[in-house]
Amino acid sequence: TLWKRFTSRPHQRLPPGLKKLPGPKGYPLIGSVPEVPEKNSFIKFAEWGKQYGPIYQVNLAGSNHVWISSDQIARDLLAKKGAIYSDRPHIPALIDDNRTSGQYLPLTSKNNAWSRQRKFANVIMRESEKAQFHRYPEIEAKRMLVELMDQPSQYNHALESFISRVTCRLAWGRSEASDELKQRARELLIGVSPTGALGNKLPFLMSLPDWLVPAKAWERRRAKTERTFFEIMQKDVENDMKEKRAPQSWMRTFLESRGSWGFQYELEGAYAVGMHGIAGALTIAAPMQTFCLAMCHYPQYLPMLQEELDRVCGDRLPRSEDRPNLPFLRAVIRECLRWRPPVPTGIPHYLIQDDTYNGYHIPAGSVMHPLEWAISRDPTVFPDPESFNPLRWLEPSYPTYQEPLTQYPTIINCTQFGYGRRLCQGQGVADEDLLIGIGSIAWLFDMSKHSDEAEDGSSTNPSHDSQYDEGEMNEKENSIHLNKAASISYEELNTGVDITEPSNDDQQSESSYPGAWPVDPLEEQIMDVEKRRRGIEWQYRQSKPKPPVKAKKGVNTIDPTLDYTTLLIAKPVPFRFNLELRDQARAQYVRQIFNEGLSKGEYTDSRGYWGEDNGKSKELGWGKV
Numbered sequence: 001t002l003w004k005r006f007t008s009r010p011h012q013r014l015p016p017g018l019k020k021l022p023g024p025k026g027y028p029l030i031g032s033v034p035e036v037p038e039k040n041s042f043i044k045f046a047e048w049g050k051q052y053g054p055i056y057q058v059n060l061a062g063s064n065h066v067w068i069s070s071d072q073i074a075r076d077l078l079a080k081k082g083a084i085y086s087d088r089p090h091i092p093a094l095i096d097d098n099r100t101s102g103q104y105l106p107l108t109s110k111n112n113a114w115s116r117q118r119k120f121a122n123v124i125m126r127e128s129e130k131a132q133f134h135r136y137p138e139i140e141a142k143r144m145l146v147e148l149m150d151q152p153s154q155y156n157h158a159l160e161s162f163i164s165r166v167t168c169r170l171a172w173g174r175s176e177a178s179d180e181l182k183q184r185a186r187e188l189l190i191g192v193s194p195t196g197a198l199g200n201k202l203p204f205l206m207s208l209p210d211w212l213v214p215a216k217a218w219e220r221r222r223a224k225t226e227r228t229f230f231e232i233m234q235k236d237v238e239n240d241m242k243e244k245r246a247p248q249s250w251m252r253t254f255l256e257s258r259g260s261w262g263f264q265y266e267l268e269g270a271y272a273v274g275m276h277g278i279a280g281a282l283t284i285a286a287p288m289q290t291f292c293l294a295m296c297h298y299p300q301y302l303p304m305l306q307e308e309l310d311r312v313c314g315d316r317l318p319r320s321e322d323r324p325n326l327p328f329l330r331a332v333i334r335e336c337l338r339w340r341p342p343v344p345t346g347i348p349h350y351l352i353q354d355d356t357y358n359g360y361h362i363p364a365g366s367v368m369h370p371l372e373w374a375i376s377r378d379p380t381v382f383p384d385p386e387s388f389n390p391l392r393w394l395e396p397s398y399p400t401y402q403e404p405l406t407q408y409p410t411i412i413n414c415t416q417f418g419y420g421r422r423l424c425q426g427q428g429v430a431d432e433d434l435l436i437g438i439g440s441i442a443w444l445f446d447m448s449k450h451s452d453e454a455e456d457g458s459s460t461n462p463s464h465d466s467q468y469d470e471g472e473m474n475e476k477e478n479s480i481h482l483n484k485a486a487s488i489s490y491e492e493l494n495t496g497v498d499i500t501e502p503s504n505d506d507q508q509s510e511s512s513y514p515g516a517w518p519v520d521p522l523e524e525q526i527m528d529v530e531k532r533r534r535g536i537e538w539q540y541r542q543s544k545p546k547p548p549v550k551a552k553k554g555v556n557t558i559d560p561t562l563d564y565t566t567l568l569i570a571k572p573v574p575f576r577f578n579l580e581l582r583d584q585a586r587a588q589y590v591r592q593i594f595n596e597g598l599s600k601g602e603y604t605d606s607r608g609y610w611g612e613d614n615g616k617s618k619e620l621g622w623g624k625v
């Protein structure tokens with residue numbers, strides 16, 4: 001099969017009268033693989049787009065990948081010709097074939113399982129939206145704000161937990177599974193990311209036995225743990241329903257008319273619900289974290305946002321009904337998605353039959369990538385595209401301005417959610433979570449860059465020190481226990497990045513994260529200055545000397561606003577910044593309403609599913625990530 005794979009390159013057979021798509025030449029057999037950096041690969045693909053045009057092709061280890069940097073071309077092909085462009089490519093690292101297993105709607109081929117699950121998804125999304133998502137985002141926003149007040153340095157955990165808890169409630173009616181859901185999302189993300197699981201880089205490994213390939217054994221255990229988790233969650237909701245105490249959820253909707261969805265087996269419902277849980281938990285925290293980054297680097301916009309929130313909401317938290325009156329908030333959210341797309345490379349489609357576009361031949365079997373990163377920085381649509389500028393959605397002089405401002409700007413149907421028949425199903429959930437989540441943070445907090453550190457390492461702004469120093473930070477009486485094990489791990493941040501594990505003596509506090517990738521010595525010096533400025537501790541060291549690796553040409557490794565994680569869904573690498581209360585009275589009010597909820601039993605702690613140590617050494621449990 002290897003021989004066939006490398007010798008049968010379909011894109012080389014050119015029908016008469018048609019041109020080959022332009023693109024980099026690459027090397028024999030491996031194609032352009034060595035030219036694609038793992039860190040911010042989307043920037044490289046966008047650069048090729050400038051060089052070769054808005055549609056070009058790249059041979060990556062024998063597969064033909066077509067990259068589209070223009071919204072119009074993406075629509076012309078992926079939407080208008082949806083009949084042939086709506087399949088999905090094979091993801092080699094998954095144990096069950098993603099195209100036919102029916103486990104993951106976003107990765108399923110355009111087959112019957114996809115049709116019936118998409119219908120089901122339409123119903124559950126419509127129902128939740130009609131019920132204003134059962135106010136779950138508003139309920140969880142209070143807990144998030146209390147966590148942010150108590151442990152600002154753990155802001156990324158608070159934001160990820162907010163999203164995961166809301167999604168858990170939507171999926172199964174309760175929030176206890178939120179840490180488990182985060183872990184399921186994290187492991188699946190590794191499994192499906194080109195820069196994640198080894199099986200995606202070296203597919204032939206997946207045909208060897210488990211005992212020879214730990215990555216395959218890891219995936220088998222992941223898949224089994226995921227299935228068991230989904231089954232447990234389904235059973236829990238069934239029990240809740242029997243006892244007539246099941247809160248509204250997607251699972252309840254499934255179970256209430258379980259025979260009518262056309263699912264082939266009971267487990268399909270457990271997956272259909274669980275997959276939406278994972279999709280939500282994976283994605284929405286990314287723009288929330290981008291929001292924090294943007295507010296630190298473009299400080300002029302936070303006062304404008306706060307002015308709007310204060311005017312519209314006064315001394316209460318933002319609510320769903322405020323949406324029409326909060327155009328500035330919607331503009332900030334829309335701009336976060338444009339400036340730093342959560343899925344920057346897009347989710348690929350797969351072409352099932354030969355096609356032509358403007359005289360170019362696009363061979364069947366091509367993997368089609370709508371390059372969201374490039375699409376959202378077309379300078380004719382987004383002048384000065386590299387700048388974070390929410391005003392481009394609010395001032396008539398910009399091409400993106402749209403009225404009425406009670407509706408626009410909106411993220412609904414914006415380019416970041418894909419194309420045609422595979423369009424994202426969760427836009428409404430994302431819209432609600434971001435409105436409530438980002439609105440609540442800006443309503444309660446000021447954000448700014450962390451003060452520069454003095455040469456001796458001491459902070460020039462002592463008032464911020466205690467806020468961020470893990471050692472000195474006392475958890476307040478009401479603080480929610482943050483499950484540290486559920487935090488973003490070293491490995492997740494660096495999957496696919498060539499650095500060594502931190503040694504113990506280099507390890508500083510848990511709130512400092514490594515996030516480096518190989519650079520040449522000169523560049524490293526420049527970065528050192530930048531690192532100090534940002535206050536990110538670089539806590540690892542290379543255990544054995546390695547030859548310096550050249551930073552990929554043209555890839556910006558210095559701009560701190562480009563320090564993003566490497567997996568399919570890109571999040572800013574956690575960074576230090578000042579998160580300060582705007583108003584003591586508001587802080588008290590939030591604590592009071594949160595405590596009221598707590599005493600009514602609205603907030604339960606996270607639950608473990610696999611016993612001690614999250615089952616690390618057992619048959620089922622958390623895999624090493």
Ligand code: HEM
Pocket residue numbers: 105106107118121276277279280281283284287342343346347348349416417418419420421422423424425426427429430
């Ligand atoms: C900011 C948040 C989100 C972003 C940026 C995002 C982005 C995307 C993208 C780019 C696709 C691929 C579309 C294509 O292939 O053309 C997609 C598909 C999908 N998304 Fe989202 N998504 C988000 C949130 C969510 C949420 C909250 C859910 C569910 C609760 C969800 C469920 C799905 C599903 C089920 C699909 C697959 C549709 C299909 O293949 O037929 N997404 N999303």
